[in-house]
Every structure is written in C-alpha cells, then in structure tokens.
Amino acid sequence: MIAGHRVTDIHVHIQPWEMHPPHVQHTMESGRADLSRIREFMESPKAFLGFLDECGIDRVGLINYVAPDVMGFTAEVNDWCARYASAAPDRLIAFGSVNPRFTKDPAGETRRVLDLGIRALKIHPPHQLFAVNDYRTGGPGAGIGEVFRVAEERDVPLMIHTGTSVFPGARNAYADPMPADDIGVDFPKLRVILAHAGRPLYGDTALFLVRRHPNFFLDLSGIPPKRLFQYVPRLAEIADRCLWGSDWPSPGVTDVRKNVDEFLSLELPDAARRAILWDNAARLF
Numbered sequence: 001m002i003a004g005h006r007v008t009d010i011h012v013h014i015q016p017w018e019m020h021p022p023h024v025q026h027t028m029e030s031g032r033a034d035l036s037r038i039r040e041f042m043e044s045p046k047a048f049l050g051f052l053d054e055c056g057i058d059r060v061g062l063i064n065y066v067a068p069d070v071m072g073f074t075a076e077v078n079d080w081c082a083r084y085a086s087a088a089p090d091r092l093i094a095f096g097s098v099n100p101r102f103t104k105d106p107a108g109e110t111r112r113v114l115d116l117g118i119r120a121l122k123i124h125p126p127h128q129l130f131a132v133n134d135y136r137t138g139g140p141g142a143g144i145g146e147v148f149r150v151a152e153e154r155d156v157p158l159m160i161h162t163g164t165s166v167f168p169g170a171r172n173a174y175a176d177p178m179p180a181d182d183i184g185v186d187f188p189k190l191r192v193i194l195a196h197a198g199r200p201l202y203g204d205t206a207l208f209l210v211r212r213h214p215n216f217f218l219d220l221s222g223i224p225p226k227r228l229f230q231y232v233p234r235l236a237e238i239a240d241r242c243l244w245g246s247d248w249p250s251p252g253v254t255d256v257r258k259n260v261d262e263f264l265s266l267e268l269p270d271a272a273r274r275a276i277l278w279d280n281a282a283r284l285f
Contacts, residue, residue: 002056002260005273008281009256010061010093011159011195011221011245016080017042019072023168027251038249045087055257058091059281061120061245063159065097067127070169075102075109082116093285095122095159100143101130107146114154119285120193121151124161125174132160133182148183152190157284158183159193159219162206166251177206184213191284193243195219203231210241217280221245222253225262239272243281 130141198206
C-alpha cells in the first residue's frame with residue numbers, strides 16, 4: 001500500500017533470463033546499476049515478493065509471451081511463469097502466450113497453457129511478428145483467432161502490446177493497435193487490455209478503441225507518469241478503463257515506487273487514482 005492506496009502493477013517483466021539471446025540481454029542491461037538484483041528476482045519469487053513489499057506494491061502481472069525470433073522465448077516460458085506465480089498466486093498474476101506461428105493446434109495449446117495456471121494471455125505483435133487480426137486476412141498469425149475463441153470461452157483477459165519497440169528485430173509495422181478493432185467486433189465478450197496505451201505514436205487510436213469497445217482497457221505502463229496527460233489527455237474521463245503498470249525493468253524504467261509516487265502527484269480525483277491503481281485490475285483479476 002502506498003499513501004493509503006492499494007496497488008496492482010499489471011505490467012512487470014519477470015522472465016527466464018537465460019532464454020534471452022545476448023543482444024536482448026545487452027539491451028536490458030544497458031544503463032542499469034541494479035542488474036544483479038533483477039537477476040535474483042527472476043530466479044527467486046521470495047526475493048521478488050520482498051522487493052514488492054519494499055515498494056508497497058500489492059500485486060503484479062508477470063508478463064511473458066512466446067517470441068523465439070526476437071526475444072528468445074519459447075513455449076516453455078508459459079510453464080516457467082506458471083511455476084513462478086504459484087509461489088504466491090494471490091499476488092503474482094501469470095501472463096502467458098500462444099504464438100500461432102509455432103503450433104499446429106492453437107486452441108489446444110491455449111487450453112494447455114490456461115490449465116497450467118496462466119491467468120491472462122499476452123500478444124506482442126512487433127515481437128511475435130504477426131497482426132492480431134491475421135485470422136481475418138490469412139497473415140502469418142492466422143491461427144490467432146482460435147486463441148481468442150478459447151480465451152473468450154474461458155473468460156480470460158487478453159493483453160496486446162500497442163506501440164513501438166526498441167528491441168533489435170522488432171517489426172514496428174505491427175505496432176498500430178487498430179487491427180484490435182476486429183477483435184472487439186468478432187469477440188465482443190473478450191476483455192482486452194491495450195498495453196502502453198499506444199505510445200508513442202498511436203495514443204489517439206488506443207483511446208478510440210477503448211471508447212468504442214466496452215470490454216477494452218488501457219494499460220498505462222511504459223509512459224513516464226509526469227507525461228501521462230500528454231499521452232492520455234482524457235485520463236480522468238476514462239479512469240474506470242485504465243490499469244496501472246510500470247513496464248519495469250524494461251529499458252528506461254528504473255524505479256517502481258517512484259513511478260507510483262509521481263502518478264499520485266498528478267491532479268486527478270481520488271476516485272480516479274483508486275480505480276487506476278487497484279479497482280479496475282481487481283475487477284479483471
């Protein structure tokens with residue numbers, strides 16, 4: 001708890017470090033003085049939970065996804081994340097993934113992943129190298145529609161990375177969130193979280209999608225809190241559809257607690273702060 005507020009950070013990258021190829025490790029390491037501690041957290045849920053206690057964070061989303069081309073993550077990342085989160089399932093929300101480019105049975109793999117204890121699915125188009133509406137166009141991720149169908153049937157939230165990526169090999173042609181509009185039309189009961197609110201190029205599109213589709217939410221991670229009104233100028237108006245997240249320890253995100261403190265310094269109604277930091281995530285998870 002921070003300043004009387006319970007906090008869910010829905011977007012934290014606790015991942016199997018050894019799966020990263022050297023160039024990804026180099027990008028993650030750049031400019032960080034706390035790398036050894038981060039590595040410890042990735043190996044020890046107990047150590048990470050202690051860190052969350054230090055920061056005043058109640059719960060976190062552990063973001064993992066299958067992207068062997070760009071990030072090195074194979075399907076085993078789902079098993080790893082489910083095991084890690086099992087140390088404290090009330091505080092660690094396991095996000096996993098099915099990449100239809102690497103399975104002949106997307107629906108079956110989705111069921112397998114969810115049965116492991118994965119509580120939400122993550123799609124990262126620039127890293128997984130397909131568009132989220134490939135099920136309509138016949139693109140490289142055409143099987144993704146089967147994943148969405150199972151997620152909707154099982155009432156499992158879906159997070160989609162929206163916006164650009166700095167990692168080598170990322171394909172930012174897939175960064176535009178507008179293809180997710182098809183998901184809202186074709187899978188209207190599926191709860192969709194637009195990670196990073198489209199930053200830095202697609203904020204208006206992300207806002208349009210949230211206003212159009214009642215089951216869409218914005219994840220505010222990766223945006224410096226002092227610049228939130230620049231990227232989401234109508235934040236107070238849509239506070240009931242926004243989730244707090246840090247994107248820690250991604251490049252440029254150095255301090256989980258400082259980010260929350262800076263967010264609390266913004267001129268927002270207290271009800272909006274509560275909704276973003278806790279209430280909205282509590283409704284989803």
